[in-house]
Amino acid sequence: MPETETDSDLYAMTWEEAAEAVATSDLAVLPTGSIEQHSTHLPTSTDTLRADYLSAELVEAAPDHGLELLRLPTLPFGYSEHHMRFPGTITLSRETYVDAVVEIGESMAAHGVDRLLFLNTHGGNKEPLAMAADRLGRETALTVHFVHWTDFAREDLEEAFGEGWGHAGDHETSFVELYRPDLVRESKKEPQKARELPETRSYEYFDEVTELGGLGDPTNSDTDVMERVVGDTTAKILEAVAEDIEAGW
Template sequence: MTVSLDYEDYDLGSMTWEDAETAIDDADFVVLPTGAIEQHSLHLPVSVDTLRAENLTRELVTAAPDRGLSMLRLPTLPFGYSEHHMPRAGTLTLLPDTYQKVVRELGSSISEHGAERLLIVNCHGGNSAPLKLAGDRLQREHDIEVYLVDWTSYAREQLNERFGENWSHAGPHETSVTELYHPDLVKADEKVNQERKASFNARQYTWYTDLTVQGGRGDPRDSDAEFMEQVVADTTERILDALEEDLEQSTDGVQTLQRSSDDE
């Protein structure tokens, strides 16, 4: 299932408008999970990034009360900016201007209902630039603080230690996450070392097929769901640490927790 309909108490999708009115007023953060629908090589489904957004925000929202934080989760936005993956079937993309407009209008909606802070938890590297621009506009045009978290950035050190530096798109990292939450969606017999076609220094690639034969990076056979379970727990705590630190500061600038993004 791409987007869960098994709602929990913290999910806006389970609420009446009266419930939502109270929940928005009480929430320290309204959380928007963002994913994508795009090719993920031969062994993973096109919904990987959306599945990650769905599951990893659940971990974050359920851990937040231990820090005294209340989070209200919006339905996961399943489509993202994935134009670079369009040569492979199954990829669905919004163009950057469209994507920014969607996020801005969603943010505007919750701002109008009284939300003070929008936390965007992003699980697709291609979304990072348009999300940053959308966050800029929301903060400057609406009375809402925007916090942008690229989830993978907070796991980078652990992932590098375990998998080296070649673990990103459809590699051992994303394969491990999918095996942790949805092992039935992984084609184990199709897990092969991803052949690299090019590795540019300054040049931007046009399509992801410029870079890789099968559609991924690294060797998904190195996946480790048990290790990833620990990474998820540790990364959740690091994100909460960052949010707490930012909440302790008073600033008029954009509250951007993004560090760096992958070419996912």
């Protein structure tokens, strides 16, 4: 299990080392998380922790799939407007978030990066990241790959935890206990009571859905299951990226 620091981290490189890494890497990876409430037992950094550690897993496993990755610093702030009624949440506007990601991509393109992978761990970022990917693909020479980690893990997570394992629930609690158990408030873990979502509309704020801020049952957390899911999902993502590159996408 890797630390969050890897030998392929841009933030630790000099400009000469960065130039060499750009020349030898197949993709640059931008991990994208959020700072937002995760109920009363997990830290606001949960999604950013996931982006940090899961991108480190990708970097470590990439050579086994014929790939070399250059990892950019994790973007900690996301689009989290729906959590703003819970203290501690920080959100960027949708427009600011899209612009920030586009400008990060433009910077990397200016230095010669050909392919950029978004590794996302926050559902609220999906739509603005898709918009940023479209802009970068049309306005620069970058080829953008977009991976929402949970989409690749969904089948394994449903098999392990059933339904309702989402925000701050079984899955995310298992993850933080696996990588940063010191940040889990064990005495605060309890089943999260949530309303059944409507069929014909969404909600404006998450406190309309759940009083504590989470979904699922954190007391069902299982670090052994999570470690297996992380390994399987890391392989799935790298296989998919390698296949897309091989196919000329």
